[in-house]
Every structure is written in structure tokens, then in C-alpha cells.
Amino acid sequence: MAYPKDYKYTKEHEWIQVNGNTGTVGITDHAQEALGDIVFVELPKVGAKVEAGKSFGTVESVKAVSELYAPASGKVIAVNETLNQSPENVNKDAHGAWMIKIELSNPGETAGLLSADDYAKFVAEEK
């Protein structure tokens, strides 16, 4: 699975696509594969504050619960409600099934995240 070049990645397996002041966040294909069948996604409400490196929700497979960690700080301006009904979309298309959009409080913050190539290497080493 190719990791989109215009996304940035965390070592906790989230991705963020930055567009001006807005960051769109999801989990990586590697993460969905490791989790297995995703059956539940719990996301914050619009208006909630998220902080880089801190949990902003959970994703659950049949077997396990995993925390979602924010790649960047800011205010939640949109939540992908379709995941309430169809959490399996994350399995089908992890890099398309975004979870939240954040109004970034510090866009420079994402500079420290992994590039697609570095993330792919990181995943390969983890295996």
C-alpha cells in the first residue's frame, strides 16, 4: 500500500493532510490492517479542542480498543459522521476515510511529523 506523499504521519499511525490552516486526520492503512475489522469509531464533537500527541478518540475492532492520537493541535471543525454507521470504511479505504478536520492552532507543528517515505520505513522496521 502506497502512503500518499502529501500526507504527514505519526508513529502512532495517524495521518494528517494539511491544507492551509486546516488539517484532515485519519489512520493509516497499516493501522487498519493491524486492527482488523473495525466496528466502532468514537470521535470528538465539532468545537472540541485537540492537542498534538493527545488522544482525541478511539477506534475499536472486534478484538481491541485503540486510542487515536492527534497529529496536531487545534479545534475540531468537522467530524466524519458516516463512520458512525459505516466504521468499516476505514478498513476499505484508510487514507480516504478521514475522521476529523482540525483548524490548526500552530500549522508549523506538523513539520516534525514523518514523511510518507519515512513512515513506510518506520512500519517496515516495526514488523
Next chain:
Amino acid sequence: MSSTTESQILRKTPLNGLHRRLGAKMVDFGGWDMPVEYPATGGLMKEHLAVRTGVGVFDVSHMGDILMRGPQALDAVQWISMNDASKLQEGQAHYSALLYPEGTFVDDLIVHKLGQNDYLLVINAGTREKDYGWVRKNVTRSRGPADDVGDYYTQLAIQGPKAEATLQKLTPVDLSQIKNYWFKHGTVCGLPNTLIARTGYTAEDGFEIYVPSDVATSERVWNEVMEAGKEFGILPCGLGARNTLRLEGRMALYGHEISDSINVWEAGLDRYCKMEKSDFIGRAALEKARTEGLKRKLVGLEAVDRGIPRDGYKVVDQAGSDIGYVTSGSYAPFLKKNIALAYMPPAHSELDHEVFVEIRGQKVKCKVVPTPFYKRPKKVV
């Protein structure tokens, strides 16, 4: 008993190499390196559905087997297990349990009456050594030998409405003549005298077969089962699906619904505990517990609000006071609901009673529902 180094070495079934070649996700299950799911063929959810609607095959060779033989074998089985083995006919099996004197569980098991003086006890993987030690300790020499024969068998569970049609291709034994919880010996995949039992842990129709445990034979039988089930969409199934299947069917899992601190009445296993038979370990304590009444019992819960109740989560009332805990909880792939089994006081156990499961600090509304959550459709003969 075992040193740290020993306990770190995972035990493997003869099919371990095959599971790895199939790309299974492996986990440590009670000291065994076992497949939890097979992502390459679709993963847990598909495996669960295959068993409900078609057929699936599980490697359950990690289960233990104890053979009890001799003229005193029945006495011994009666003394160490709670069901009435004197009612078993040759070729019949039943669910039972080994109890501590307190009336709590050493383990649950299936007792097979192989012959007049010959019983096979199939026990859980994680408790194999403990169970065997318990049996040896409580069955004195005069009651005859008890042998741990777990390593001699590769045990495959072929489960689902198409299990019979699948296995029938591999044996001349007329499987339609084997009733639920009965077994026969016959040739399977060319292996004579193979034990074929109509048992399982999926709340579905199915068979468990016991074949020689060498790798070559084990893999050959597995592959022949897969080939025979191909037309029914057979899938290899892991412990993940095994757990969600048994949960939908309200079947107990040791360390969850039953343990050394839970008694038979609490677990709701009354109908497998025969107080009127000859004395058995745990009987006196159960007699006493029965007069004292139940302080808690196992009930089924279904989440009303969004959220998945999971093992160990607290159950609270409206006011937020602790009233119980979840023993097993999961998304139920066939029922498409979030369900759980929980120990609760009888006062909170009536159907439709509203309770809350605490999930990461949130109170998630659940209601008490009848169990089993899933019951397989009656077969139209």
C-alpha cells in the same frame, strides 16, 4: 511450578507452520501460539459469518485430553465432575465441569463415554496442566489411571450448517446418524478409527475430529477439509471468531464466565450439575450456596447507546453505583449488536432492566436481554 524462561516459550500445535504460511495473525493464548484470525482470507468477521451461514474450520489442538480407564473409571469421573456420567451411553458425550470443594470452577469440559470403562475428558488449553494435576490428585490409584493424551491428537473443529456436507465427503460414516453430542469412530481422510464427535463451541452445528498429531497427517487432513468445504465457501477460522461465536451462544469461557471464584449457580450452569447423583467434589458447598440464595448471576446485556461493553468493564446503576462487571463483551458479527455477559445482583437481572456499562468514563446505556443471544435455527429433517 514452571520457571519464567519456560513460561515464555509458547507451545505450538502441529498446524502452527500452516497457520503461519496462511498469514494468520498469531497470539499467545494460554501459553499457546495460536491464530486469532486469517486476514488474507477476510479476517474475523468473515470467519464468524462463514460458520453461521456456511462452514469454517478451527485448529483446536491446544485443547487438552485426559483418558480415564479401568473398572473404577466411572466412579472417578463421577467424583471429579458435576454432570451425571452414569447417564451417558457409549458413544455419547456431555458438557460438565471440574469443581473445587467450594463449588467453584477448576475448568469446564466435555466428557465422552468411549466404552464401558473408558472416558475421554476434553479440557481447556490454558488449564491443561492444572486440570490434569487436579484429576491426578483427586483420583487415587484405586480409582484407576488418568492419562494426559493431549499431545497425541490434532483436533479440528468443522463448524457451520455446511459442516456435515463438508465432512461427509471425507468419511464413509453416515454423519446424519450422529446426533448432537454423540460421536462415532470411523475412517476420516483414510485414517481408521478416528473419533468424530458432533460437538463444538460455536452455537452452530458441527463436528470435532481427533487425528494423529504428526505435522504431515495434520496438514493433510486440514487441506482435505478445506478442499471438501470449498464449494460451501469454507474459511480457516481463528480464536477471534471462536470467541465471538461462543459469546453469541452464551457459552462460558474459563477465566471469564467461570473461574475459581464463581460457583455453578451464579454461572447459570444448573442443568449440567446433577445434585441427585452420587457425591462429587464441590457438592456440599453448592448445597449450602443453594440455601443461601444467589448474590449475583450471569446475565446478557445489549448496548442501547453507542459503545462496546468489554471484558472487565464495570456495570453501574443510574446513580453510578457499582452493581457488577462484564465477563465478556464484544461486537457480535452475526447479530450486528454490541453484547455482553455480566455478573449482576438478581435485583438488576430482570429482562429489559436498564443498566449502564462504564466505558472510558462514560455511562453507556444497556438493557438486560434473554440469552443465548443467538440460537441456531432448528434443522428441518
